[in-house]
Amino acid sequence: MKELLAHIEATIGAGKATISADDNNIVAIVKETIRSGKRASFYLSTQQANSIRAWYWTPARVKASGIKVISSDEKSKIQSELGIENIESFRCTRTECVCGHIYGAFEFLQQGIREHGADTVKSVFELKNSTFLQSNPTFVLVCPNCQQLLGGGIEYDCDRYGGCCYPDPE
Numbered sequence: 001m002k003e004l005l006a007h008i009e010a011t012i013g014a015g016k017a018t019i020s021a022d023d024n025n026i027v028a029i030v031k032e033t034i035r036s037g038k039r040a041s042f043y044l045s046t047q048q049a050n051s052i053r054a055w056y057w058t059p060a061r062v063k064a065s066g067i068k069v070i071s072s073d074e075k076s077k078i079q080s081e082l083g084i085e086n087i088e089s090f091r092c093t094r095t096e097c098v099c100g101h102i103y104g105a106f107e108f109l110q111q112g113i114r115e116h117g118a119d120t121v122k123s124v125f126e127l128k129n130s131t132f133l134q135s136n137p138t139f140v141l142v143c144p145n146c147q148q149l150l151g152g153g154i155e156y157d158c159d160r161y162g163g164c165c166y167p168d169p170e
Contacts, residue, residue: 023047023048026044027048027055030042030044030048030052030133031052033135033136034052034056034135034136034165034166035167036167037136037167038135038136039134039137040134040136041132041133041134041135042132042133042134043131043133044132045129045130045131046129046130046131048131049133052133053157056165057157065093065155066093067091067092067156067157068094069091070087070090070104070105074104074105075090077106078090078106078109081106081110082109082118084109084121085125086125086126086160087125087158088159089157089158089159090156090157090158091156092104092105092108092154092157094154095141097145097146097148098146098148099148101143101144101146103141105156107141108154110144111142111144124160124161125158125161126160127161128160130160131159131161132160132161134163134164134165135165136165136166136167137153137164139153139164141153
């Protein structure tokens with residue numbers, strides 16, 4: 001327990017918060033944060049993340065977003081060129097740049113590595129006891145082909161990388 005408290009103390013000392021509550025209360029907090037449009041990052045238990053996914057990814061939302069599991073070719077490219085493993089369940093939306101380039105999972109993870117470093121991105125996919133989820137993130141997507149800023153956002157989800165969630169557009 002002393003080690004756990006030391007980690008919590010270090011997290012709080014870095015200006016971050018730690019919340020402890022039962023699963024129902026944590027899930028309610030995450031849902032309300034998503035609905036509100038406020039930005040926050042959560043490290044959730046697998047059970048909590050699965051509850052959020054079941055609530056968030058309704059068949060209607062999946063259809064409206066266009067989110068899809070990445071192809072085996074894109075998965076191989078991510079693994080061989082970016083060195084990211086554990087992406088079997090990764091799915092995301094795709095957007096097309098005016099230059100014709102399709103921005104998908106590879107480009108998203110490549111940009112993440114440029115902005116945050118390879119170790120940071122890889123660490124998220126190596127989580128074993130938690131899932132990282134972002135509520136209402138603000139991404140500035142940049143086409144790697146022409147450096148054009150792409151409008152809109154990208155939605156993604158994975159077993160260990162809970163992805164991102166936005167308020168219901170309806």
